[in-house]
Amino acid sequence: MEEQLRASSGYAVAQLERALKQAVSAGDRDARNRARAKADRWRAVIDGMNGGTLEVGSRTPVADTPAWVTLEVAHGGFATGRYLAEEPPTPDELRWGADRESVNRYFLSDQGRAELLAALRSESYRIDVPEEAALPVVAWLIDRGHHEQALDLVTELWPLLGRLRFTPRFQPRPKPAGDLVRLSTVGAVQDGLRAKVSSGQIETMLTTLRVWNPLYDRLVELWCETVEGELPRLDGDHVVGGWPCRTTPEGWAERRARWLLDHASAGASPRNAKSNFERLRRALENSDVLSARDVGWVRRALANTITKHGAPGSEARAALRGAQAVVAAKPTHAELARVLAGRLDRYPADGGLTELDPLAEDAAEGVPIPPRLLAKLSRALEAPVETLVERGVIGSGEVLATVLPQLSSRALAANIADPELAALFTQAYGAFRRRRGLLLLNLEHQVRLDELPWIAALAPLRAGRADASRQAGVVLRRATLLALDAFPQTILPNPLVRELGALAVQSGLKVPLVEEVAADIFMGTFTVKWRAAAEITSRVLAGTLYARYYDLPETWQAPRLVRRWGKPVAADFAELCRTRADEAGRRGSGVAANGMVLEQSQILTTHNLAPLVDALDLTPRIRELAPSLAERSFDWLVRRLAMPAPHRHAALHAVKNAAYAWRQAIFYLSFADVAAQRECVAALATRATAVPRLAPAVEGLARVVDGGPCATRFVGWSTGGHWLLGDHA
Numbered sequence: 001m002e003e004q005l006r007a008s009s010g011y012a013v014a015q016l017e018r019a020l021k022q023a024v025s026a027g028d029r030d031a032r033n034r035a036r037a038k039a040d041r042w043r044a045v046i047d048g049m050n051g052g053t054l055e056v057g058s059r060t061p062v063a064d065t066p067a068w069v070t071l072e073v074a075h076g077g078f079a080t081g082r083y084l085a086e087e088p089p090t091p092d093e094l095r096w097g098a099d100r101e102s103v104n105r106y107f108l109s110d111q112g113r114a115e116l117l118a119a120l121r122s123e124s125y126r127i128d129v130p131e132e133a134a135l136p137v138v139a140w141l142i143d144r145g146h147h148e149q150a151l152d153l154v155t156e157l158w159p160l161l162g163r164l165r166f167t168p169r170f171q172p173r174p175k176p177a178g179d180l181v182r183l184s185t186v187g188a189v190q191d192g193l194r195a196k197v198s199s200g201q202i203e204t205m206l207t208t209l210r211v212w213n214p215l216y217d218r219l220v221e222l223w224c225e226t227v228e229g230e231l232p233r234l235d236g237d238h239v240v241g242g243w244p245c246r247t248t249p250e251g252w253a254e255r256r257a258r259w260l261l262d263h264a265s266a267g268a269s270p271r272n273a274k275s276n277f278e279r280l281r282r283a284l285e286n287s288d289v290l291s292a293r294d295v296g297w298v299r300r301a302l303a304n305t306i307t308k309h310g311a312p313g314s315e316a317r318a319a320l321r322g323a324q325a326v327v328a329a330k331p332t333h334a335e336l337a338r339v340l341a342g343r344l345d346r347y348p349a350d351g352g353l354t355e356l357d358p359l360a361e362d363a364a365e366g367v368p369i370p371p372r373l374l375a376k377l378s379r380a381l382e383a384p385v386e387t388l389v390e391r392g393v394i395g396s397g398e399v400l401a402t403v404l405p406q407l408s409s410r411a412l413a414a415n416i417a418d419p420e421l422a423a424l425f426t427q428a429y430g431a432f433r434r435r436r437g438l439l440l441l442n443l444e445h446q447v448r449l450d451e452l453p454w455i456a457a458l459a460p461l462r463a464g465r466a467d468a469s470r471q472a473g474v475v476l477r478r479a480t481l482l483a484l485d486a487f488p489q490t491i492l493p494n495p496l497v498r499e500l501g502a503l504a505v506q507s508g509l510k511v512p513l514v515e516e517v518a519a520d521i522f523m524g525t526f527t528v529k530w531r532a533a534a535e536i537t538s539r540v541l542a543g544t545l546y547a548r549y550y551d552l553p554e555t556w557q558a559p560r561l562v563r564r565w566g567k568p569v570a571a572d573f574a575e576l577c578r579t580r581a582d583e584a585g586r587r588g589s590g591v592a593a594n595g596m597v598l599e600q601s602q603i604l605t606t607h608n609l610a611p612l613v614d615a616l617d618l619t620p621r622i623r624e625l626a627p628s629l630a631e632r633s634f635d636w637l638v639r640r641l642a643m644p645a646p647h648r649h650a651a652l653h654a655v656k657n658a659a660y661a662w663r664q665a666i667f668y669l670s671f672a673d674v675a676a677q678r679e680c681v682a683a684l685a686t687r688a689t690a691v692p693r694l695a696p697a698v699e700g701l702a703r704v705v706d707g708g709p710c711a712t713r714f715v716g717w718s719t720g721g722h723w724l725l726g727d728h729a
Contacts, residue, residue: 009049009056012078016042030195041072044080054081057441057521068452069164070129070435077439085131085164092170101162104135108154113139116167120420125168126350126427130435130452133428134166137454140421149457156453173427174351176382181406183393184379187349192376193341196334211266212277213324218259219280220305221312223298225249231311232303239303245287245295256284276301331363337373339363352382385479389486397487401495404479405433408503411475414468415506416461428455433499441521442565449502472506477616479503484609484622488629488668489636489661491516491607500608504615511615512536513608519595519717523564524574526601531559531570533605540610544670545677549704549713550603550663577601587719595656595717602663603715609667619671626672627680633665634684641724642690655724659716666701677705693724 019042022035048054053063060067061079072082089096089103096106106112116139119125127133134157141150157166176182224231226249229242263269263281272278279301283294290298310316331339343359353359356377362368378393385403388394394403409429416422429449437446450456479500483492492500494515504511512529535556541547542554553576560572578586580603581596605611613622622629637658645651669677681702688694696712704710712723721727 012045041074041080045078048081059444067447073436085129104161107135124172126173127431130432132168134454153457180382181403182352182382186347186380189380190341190344193337196337232299234303234307244298353380397493404499407475411472443567472503476503489633509615519591522594525569531573537610540614546670592719599717623671626668627676629668630665633661637661638687656716662714
């Protein structure tokens with residue numbers, strides 16, 4: 001039996017140390033609190049791993065816990081051991097029971113099921129965690145006469161009835177109409193706006209302008225009233241003019257006392273002890289016992305400020321304070337953020353925004369809302385997904401993956417004839433897609449939707465309707481083209497790959513979509529879908545620029561499959577990736593060596609591009625877009641490489657991502673004619689002057705376009721230093 005690999009706690013310890021440092025050094029209270037919460041999660045991870053209650057790397061990392069339970073997952077896929085659906089009854093739920101088991105049992109009763117069914121009919125419920133859909137499914141099954149399925153489901157839920165919330169939250173959940181989507185809710189945007197605070201430097205500056213400068217001017221004026229003759233001023237390094245403390249005007253003592261009281265109310269002064277302000281203040285406090293030396297310092301301080309800014313009441317000083325008053329009167333971004341948050345009060349917190357113009361009006365006459373704050377409002381805008389991409393609200397494939405379930409859930413729910421159950425499924429699916437993925441070893445796979453017992457109970461009722469398949473296909477094609485056109489330089493991220501895979505299954509397409517595998521947990525082998533994707537790639541790209549540049553296999557022999565950890569794996573594909581990595585200069589073992597093998601797997605499969613283009617018949621559309629997609633990918637990678645990296649790790653990361661963009665560009669360029677390829681590479685050569693070390697790769701690509709061999713192939717991973725960084729193997 002093969003040894004099961006286990007994850008090390010070293011990463012978790014490093015993350016805990018980092019969170020503790022942030023908790024101490026963060027600039028504001030909210031940031032410190034977030035860092036403390038993060039540290040608590042990493043402590044739970046470490047305690048669980050050391051105590052044997054957590055097995056990180058398994059799809060069931062928490063002892064005695066089914067795979068379907070939604071877990072709290074820290075960065076990197078480390079489960080903390082906490083169940084997200086585990087919570088005591090809320091005050092509103094106490095009327096149904098004093099603990100979670102009592103509440104769940106109530107909703108298994110006739111009266112409780114009736115309340116659940118009423119909520120389903122009116123859609124006045126919200127599902128935040130997948131488990132919250134479980135008892136509504138039970139109620140629906142019993143109501144429709146599916147008693148056996150309901151009993152089986154309750155039996156599976158029973159061991160956790162006292163811990164997990166299996167009921168929804170009874171409040172309406174506004175949803176975008178039609179095919180509109182939104183990135184966030186009004187309430188979440190509002191919370192973000194209200195949490196915004198001004199930087200410490202800005203707050204200090206405004207306090208100086210609004211509080212300390214007026215106090216300073218009054219202080220100078222008080223001392224000027226005591227000067228006999230002309231006010232002191234500087235003549236070079238010498239003080240000329242009259243002396244203070246020679247006269248005491250009527251009411252001066254009262255004005256002095258009022259100033260000292262106002263100063264005390266203002267709090268601690270930001271001025272240093274040797275400033276003119278502090279010298280004059282200390283002298284004012286001790287005006288009855290000043291020595292001749294003290295009076296001399298008062299005279300010097302008055303001369304300093306009068307020479308620099310003018311005497312109290314002078315045009316020079318008035319002009320300065322007038323300009324500063326204009327600055328001080330302007331609201332800060334934090335104040336404007338609170339104005340925007342207040343405007344959102346009239347919208348449902350769980351809903352979205354159909355338009356932004358009414359919210360974008362000036363906060364006051366001549367004070368517009370800054371574009372950066374308006375951009376935050378756009379997160380709640382309900383619009384077609386293409387519009388959100390165009391506006392920059394969706395700025396990456398990862399963000400696209402978070403909103404795509406709003407479309408795909410409706411496509412998948414179209415297989416359910418009952419509208420109440422379809423609406424329930426839609427919310428359950430959205431909650432499931434919000435689950436964070438686990439770090440997995442031993443070729444384990446993430447929990448799938450149909451593994452949730454309440455979703456599995458509905459499987460017989462989800463008919464394969466032709467309209468639903470077509471609808472899923474439409475969403476799949478739309479999302480794929482959008483991702484490629486909007487973010488041509490980046491590979492499809494894993495959450496998006498999973499979403500596209502679900503749509504492919506619903507639409508009846510067999511597309512071998514592969515995930516990006518982290519180099520530090522690579523198991524040295526690949527499941528059979530990688531080989532299937534590579535075969536499609538060789539067929540689709542045969543004879544093209546991509547095939548010649550990366551030397552793709554022209555044909556594939558019958559697969560050689562073996563079993564590892566109980567799963568079939570493509571041994572010949574793994575061997576080919578290792579051989580190609582060796583030819584590219586791989587040495588030894590470790591993360592970088594793994595990365596070189598994985599990069600070859602991405603090259604051989606185009607990391608999903610060829611399989612998707614083939615399955616969805618996208619070739620005509622890609623041909624139209626090819627020059628633009630390639631040019632934008634090349635432009636992005638040149639700009640990325642031209643940016644100075646703060647440290648070695650960041651530089652290596654930039655090279656890796658640039659190589660991925662390079663590969664994407666060559667894929668697109670393979671669909672263009674030779675003339676367009678030459679034009680694109682010529683433009684790249686001009687742009688690449690900003691990164692002189694890229695020249696050999698550009699020249700190598702140009703030779704392949706002209707039908708010759710490639711002397712310098714651009715890949716991102718290396719075990720012996722990278723030539724693009726000036727390293728030598």
